[in-house]
Amino acid sequence: MFRIDMHSHILPGCDHGSDSVETSVAQVKRAYAAGVRAIHLSSHYYNHKDDIESFLNRRNRCYNKLMDTLDSDIKDSVKFVLGAEVTLEVELANEADLAALAIGDTRNILIEMPDMRWTDWTYNALYEIGVRHNLKPLIAHVDRYDQKQCAKLYEMGLNIQVNASAFSSIFTRGKMLKLFHGGIAHVIGSDVHGKEAKEYDQYEKALHYLSVHEEEIMENAAKILGI
Ligand SMILES: [Fe+2]
Numbered sequence: 001m002f003r004i005d006m007h008s009h010i011l012p013g014c015d016h017g018s019d020s021v022e023t024s025v026a027q028v029k030r031a032y033a034a035g036v037r038a039i040h041l042s043s044h045y046y047n048h049k050d051d052i053e054s055f056l057n058r059r060n061r062c063y064n065k066l067m068d069t070l071d072s073d074i075k076d077s078v079k080f081v082l083g084a085e086v087t088l089e090v091e092l093a094n095e096a097d098l099a100a101l102a103i104g105d106t107r108n109i110l111i112e113m114p115d116m117r118w119t120d121w122t123y124n125a126l127y128e129i130g131v132r133h134n135l136k137p138l139i140a141h142v143d144r145y146d147q148k149q150c151a152k153l154y155e156m157g158l159n160i161q162v163n164a165s166a167f168s169s170i171f172t173r174g175k176m177l178k179l180f181h182g183g184i185a186h187v188i189g190s191d192v193h194g195k196e197a198k199e200y201d202q203y204e205k206a207l208h209y210l211s212v213h214e215e216e217i218m219e220n221a222a223k224i225l226g227i
Pocket of ligand 1: 007008009085191
């Protein structure tokens with residue numbers, strides 16, 4: 001099975017991940033060299049800053065710019081799936097059209113947990129996203145958070161994403177390996193930002209540590225992307 005990147009900031013000028021089409025093309029080329037053949041384009045969406053419609057318009061413009069610039073051989077061999085990294089905020093679940101931020105044509109949505117302490121509203125908001133909007137959250141980069149705090153998320157049966165960089169640090173590698181061994185975590189992402197795209201070195205390294213699970217991880221990713 002081909003490799004999939006479930007979390008990236010590649011669209012030119014859509015967020016701080018890429019400042020130009022040149023940067024975006026360099027990121028995609030580096031992904032391709034790492035064996036990646038499908039990428040979730042997950043630009044940041046912040047509910048307090050943006051309305052969904054203007055975000056989608058911006059995202060489409062940036063996407064078209066990238067597609068117009070990429071060589072056809074890469075364009076033909078890499079599947080790009082539009083989505084967003086949606087930060088969980090108090091008012092988010094009140095958005096009528098939250099499903100417009102879902103991954104591709106699926107009911108999955110990449111959710112970034114808030115920086116503030118997680119309390120009842122946080123878990124309720126995740127619950128509302130599931131029940132009111134019929135969406136299934138994929139929780140972004142759980143390696144960033146205290147694992148005791150994450151236990152509740154794991155109990156909720158949500159999809160779980162880990163950043164590849166977690167496997168480059170001895171402080172998080174073991175914990176994240178355990179999550180994959182236990183079937184708690186499902187997919188990995190580069191979370192690539194910037195022209196050097198060093199995150200794909202980490203992506204390759206992560207899959208070295210996760211080699212026994214690679215097939216399953218990519219199958220999970222394909223399912224979540226709907227490809
Ligand atoms: Fe991200």
